[in-house]
Amino acid sequence: MTSLYSSARRQGLRMFMTVTAVAVLMQTGAAGITGMAAAAPSDSEAKVTTSSSTAIYNTFQSTLQKKNGLSAADTYLESNIDKVTTHHATLMVLQLENARTKGLTAMTDRMLVPNVQDKMIKAYKWNDSFTQLMERTKDSELRTLLKEARDSGYRLVMLEGALYPIMNYMAFQKYNSHVKPDIKQYINIMAVETGNLVAEDAALKIGYQEILNRALNQERFLQDYPNSNRVKQVRHLLNNYTLYTFYGLNNTPLFDYETNTMVASAQKGYKAVLQRNSSEDSDLLAKLGAFMDVVTEAKYQKTSAVEKWLDQKVPNGNYTGF
Incomplete structure (x- = not known):
């Protein structure tokens, strides 16, 4: 087991994580909250802003900056978020996200220690949460670690035979009505x-229609909120999903390695999404429609014409998954 959790193994798994949606999580902290701090509150929030909102915001910041402050800051925010302006609520939620992202590396390192992984895997059952795993182990130190990971805003996943903490964005949804x-x-x-990772072990885990549905939601976000503080993260995500759409992944390629034929489920799924969203103003769908015209002309074979189209329209040279 020791070799499985060596430094090289950890680096390899982290590289895999950057190919999936987790890549965006790793970049979130670096983006910060530039451009939001100067935003002015609305007139309707002025009364709150002058006193309680600013005080709560300052207390939250000091709580978050304390050692092991993730859980306490989240508890404080949940208890007080209805007493602050939308401006401050949004700032605090993004700061909490940044802090959780920053803390994820250290939590991952603690869980990848060989004897910790051994204990976790021994008690683990498929799809376990941190809470469920805590209930199965009698090791008090491990229970403390698992509780800290859960309360810090992470969820548990199995990736290539190792148990990892990743960001739990469902835990942020309780703040949706305030931001x-x-x-x-x-x-x-x-x-x-x-909640449902797009890939594992360089293989897609969700269907082609779901890939497109997610990508379209990402595209709509960029269209609706071009100046959002989180444009960079969503644009990176959409870039990955565009490449999933037109290439697949190494272990689940869009065109079968042996026959060079486009997989049947992709043919069917892409046609269905194009038909269902025919009236939508979408660059992605326009590109997919053109691609399907070329592929149909090639009888769903990855011909030189198809490869040329991909090289010109969806170059993959800057993508780490290839």
């Missing part, structure tokens, strides 16, 4: 990503 519309939509997009 600005773009951040609410962002949280919902990310909750879908972390």
